[in-house]
Amino acid sequence: MSVTVKLLARNSGASAVALALLSAAHAYAQAPAGDIDADSIIVTGKTETTGLHLSSRETPQSVTAIDSLRMQEQGLYEISDVMDQVVGIQSNRTSALGTDGTAYTARGVAVKNYLVDGVARPTNLYGFTEDTADLVAYERVEVIRGSAGMITGTGNPAAAINMIRKRPGTDLRASVSARVGSWDMYRIEGDVGGALTSDGRVRARVAGAWQDNDTFIDREHIKRKALYGVIEADLAPNTLLTAGVEYQNFRSTGASRGGVPLYFTDGSETHFARSTNGGANWSDFSRKSTNIFASIAHDFDPRWHLQIDAEHKSGSYDETIGYFFGTAIDKNTGLGGTFYATRWASDLKLDAVYANLRGSFDALGQEQHIALTLSHAQFNDDQTPYPGWWDGPDYMKSIDALTYFKTGDVLKPDLSATGSLAGNRVKTSAAAGVARLKPISPLSIIIGGRLTWWKQDSYAQGVTGPRTWTPGTREKAVLTPYVGAVLDITKTLSAYVSYASVFEPQTARTVNGDMLAPLEGNTYEAGLKADFFDGRLAASAAVFRMKQDNYAIADGDGIFAPDGSTAYHAVSGMKSSGFELEVNGEILPGWRVAGGFANARSEDRDGVRQLPQTPKDSFKMFTTYRLPGDLDGLTIGGNLQWQGKGRTEYAGPNGVFYTQGSLATLDLMAQYRFSDHLTLAAHLDNVFDKTYYSGLSTGSARYAAPRSLIFTLRGSL
Numbered sequence: 001m002s003v004t005v006k007l008l009a010r011n012s013g014a015s016a017v018a019l020a021l022l023s024a025a026h027a028y029a030q031a032p033a034g035d036i037d038a039d040s041i042i043v044t045g046k047t048e049t050t051g052l053h054l055s056s057r058e059t060p061q062s063v064t065a066i067d068s069l070r071m072q073e074q075g076l077y078e079i080s081d082v083m084d085q086v087v088g089i090q091s092n093r094t095s096a097l098g099t100d101g102t103a104y105t106a107r108g109v110a111v112k113n114y115l116v117d118g119v120a121r122p123t124n125l126y127g128f129t130e131d132t133a134d135l136v137a138y139e140r141v142e143v144i145r146g147s148a149g150m151i152t153g154t155g156n157p158a159a160a161i162n163m164i165r166k167r168p169g170t171d172l173r174a175s176v177s178a179r180v181g182s183w184d185m186y187r188i189e190g191d192v193g194g195a196l197t198s199d200g201r202v203r204a205r206v207a208g209a210w211q212d213n214d215t216f217i218d219r220e221h222i223k224r225k226a227l228y229g230v231i232e233a234d235l236a237p238n239t240l241l242t243a244g245v246e247y248q249n250f251r252s253t254g255a256s257r258g259g260v261p262l263y264f265t266d267g268s269e270t271h272f273a274r275s276t277n278g279g280a281n282w283s284d285f286s287r288k289s290t291n292i293f294a295s296i297a298h299d300f301d302p303r304w305h306l307q308i309d310a311e312h313k314s315g316s317y318d319e320t321i322g323y324f325f326g327t328a329i330d331k332n333t334g335l336g337g338t339f340y341a342t343r344w345a346s347d348l349k350l351d352a353v354y355a356n357l358r359g360s361f362d363a364l365g366q367e368q369h370i371a372l373t374l375s376h377a378q379f380n381d382d383q384t385p386y387p388g389w390w391d392g393p394d395y396m397k398s399i400d401a402l403t404y405f406k407t408g409d410v411l412k413p414d415l416s417a418t419g420s421l422a423g424n425r426v427k428t429s430a431a432a433g434v435a436r437l438k439p440i441s442p443l444s445i446i447i448g449g450r451l452t453w454w455k456q457d458s459y460a461q462g463v464t465g466p467r468t469w470t471p472g473t474r475e476k477a478v479l480t481p482y483v484g485a486v487l488d489i490t491k492t493l494s495a496y497v498s499y500a501s502v503f504e505p506q507t508a509r510t511v512n513g514d515m516l517a518p519l520e521g522n523t524y525e526a527g528l529k530a531d532f533f534d535g536r537l538a539a540s541a542a543v544f545r546m547k548q549d550n551y552a553i554a555d556g557d558g559i560f561a562p563d564g565s566t567a568y569h570a571v572s573g574m575k576s577s578g579f580e581l582e583v584n585g586e587i588l589p590g591w592r593v594a595g596g597f598a599n600a601r602s603e604d605r606d607g608v609r610q611l612p613q614t615p616k617d618s619f620k621m622f623t624t625y626r627l628p629g630d631l632d633g634l635t636i637g638g639n640l641q642w643q644g645k646g647r648t649e650y651a652g653p654n655g656v657f658y659t660q661g662s663l664a665t666l667d668l669m670a671q672y673r674f675s676d677h678l679t680l681a682a683h684l685d686n687v688f689d690k691t692y693y694s695g696l697s698t699g700s701a702r703y704a705a706p707r708s709l710i711f712t713l714r715g716s717l
Contacts, residue, residue, distance in 0.1 A: 060484030060496035094695035096255030108576035108602030109158035136209035137228035147500035147523035149480030157521035168205035181710030219254035259702035280322030281408035289315030304359035327699025334402030342388025352377035419463035537585030573605025595621030613696035617644035
């Protein structure tokens with residue numbers, strides 16, 4: 001298969017305003033199912049999805065995209081894999097996937113903003129994020145770092161993760177793959193798409209995945225199921241109808257919401273085996289969702305385009321939680337920590353509709369672009385309360401960790417539903433406009449704003465009695481402005497500056513039960529962008545500074561709000577600054593690279609560093625080389641990652657700090673193409689079997705995965 005990737009196919013993104021800022025910096029065409037020809041990729045191509053027709057150099061903000069080719073070559077099959085590869089994003093994985101302990105930061109701030117085809121998920125309601133999503137339904141993942149209020153309306157100034165769904169092509173294409181590897185990893189994927197009618201006016205695509213695997217952690221087991229289908233129909237030469245459904249099912253059993261203690265009570269470090277599990281053998285984390293989406297798009301003429309998108313998502317999470325937490329334990333008795341038990345469950349619903357009009361006109365001798373957007377969304381969260389550690393010693397008790405870690409055996413307390421009910425209702429609407437103006441040929445100015453209305457209410461209902469509603473956050477016509485400028489210095493080099501802002505209603509509560517005021521944040525950014533070799537290689541450099549007010553900081557482990565959640569307090573004057581360097585594309589025929597260096601430091605108003613467990617500096621570089629001549633069926637590659645030191649505060653029995661020094665890991669891959677229809681790939685991760693922690697919290701940590709080997713056999717039409 002050969003695909004010249006210069007333009008992105010349509011997607012059902014929410015708005016031109018949103019996608020105008022998510023440029024096709026490193027994106028690829030929406031290819032039909034089957035293999036992708038790496039030799040045909042143009043990484044600096046423009047995108048037609050925005051209407052503003054922005055390339056990376058025309059976008060005054062840092063953007064990274066992980067496309068389907070890289071997912072395939074690097075063996076990335078879930079969103080957490082992708083997050084680990086994005087320059088400027090750092091993971092702090094303190095507990096198992098599927099729990100609330102898998103955290104990511106960008107520019108010194110926690111990443112919370114997830115979107116699917118431009119439709120934002122609420123950042124302040126638990127369970128709506130896409131952090132366990134299987135990627136079989138997605139063509140690529142676009143990441144914009146910094147404030148993204150023009151995209152999300154609400155959120156924080158870390159980064160926005162936009163997951164772009166697959167679309168069908170006209171030609172019939174199909175692929176199937178099987179993956180086996182360490183810790184009894186088994187995965188099967190299928191993907192088929194093409195025209196359903198002889199004239200190609202109706203097209204469809206279906207993809208699915210099944211996975212079953214243990215992990216390097218004792219007793220931890222994961223199952224995944226994902227199914228995706230989409231159909232497109234050309235209702236008229238200028239009118240396109242798209243509709244589809246996506247199903248995701250994730251389950252992790254035997255998993256822990258925490259790590260293992262770092263210290264013994266005598267002050268010595270524990271150095272537990274990497275397979276040590278703090279989760280009960282009956283713990284169970286599951287998430288399910290069904291997403292139905294549709295869009296209709298119409299071109300009035302070559303310059304003006306109208307698109308209306310609608311989405312309905314119903315889902316649930318059900319988490320039976322049993323885990324150990326302790327900052328220091330006695331090395332002889334195993335005492336000193338606490339076993340926590342509860343159950344969290346909720347039914348979730350999302351309904352959203354977006355309409356956008358975008359186009360261009362001539363003025364001042366240049367083509368000017370504008371986009372207008374209206375949107376409305378509602379999020380429902382209906383919880384079934386269960387007893388937990390706030391209800392007494394049956395759910396929070398001292399335990400011999402040394403004995404417990406070996407088997408995970410512990411009496412499961414009564415986790416029957418209390419009979420009460422609780423939940424949240426959020427309604428949000430927005431109106432936005434953006435313009436890309438060119439007063440002179442080398443200079444572009446992007447200016448826009450979004451007005452957001454936000455209404456949030458919560459309810460509680462006892463075993464008997466009526467449902468009681470409590471008014472929550474109310475925001476009317478909150479403006480999130482965006483201003484940027486791009487100057488083309490030469491044909492291959494541009495300079496830019498930008499300002500962006502966000503606000504985020506919060507559900508975190510103080511120790512007294514009061515809800516924190518909305519977070520507000522601003523980002524200032526400047527940089528250089530260049531492309532070389534006719535668009536086959538892109539490079540960028542950026543410096544940034546961010547400020548946040550009403551930033552939520554946890555009071556500490558074991559300090560809870562009246563509802564049993566972790567207690568927080570708000571801090572204003574939080575600031576973060578740093579720089580990023582990134583390169584992506586082909587540096588020589590057959591030799592491609594993707595990665596870069598990032599630096600970020602966050603401090604409070606007194607200059608005290610925040611999130612010290614996340615290293616300030618990180619380097620990521622993935623590279624592949626396709627051998628020439630008679631060996632052109634063989635592609636070899638590697639992934640080098642380095643991070644600076646991280647520190648967790650007050651980890652030991654005497655309040656000592658634990659510091660993890662700087663470290664580097666190396667992954668290797670090889671792929672052999674037997675024919676145009678059959679390939680075999682091998683991935684060897686953590687080649688030197690480096691032992692280190694993937695996440696640090698106060699007094700405890702979770703190990704990173706040891707060396708592992710995975711084989712993937714892929715066939716395609």
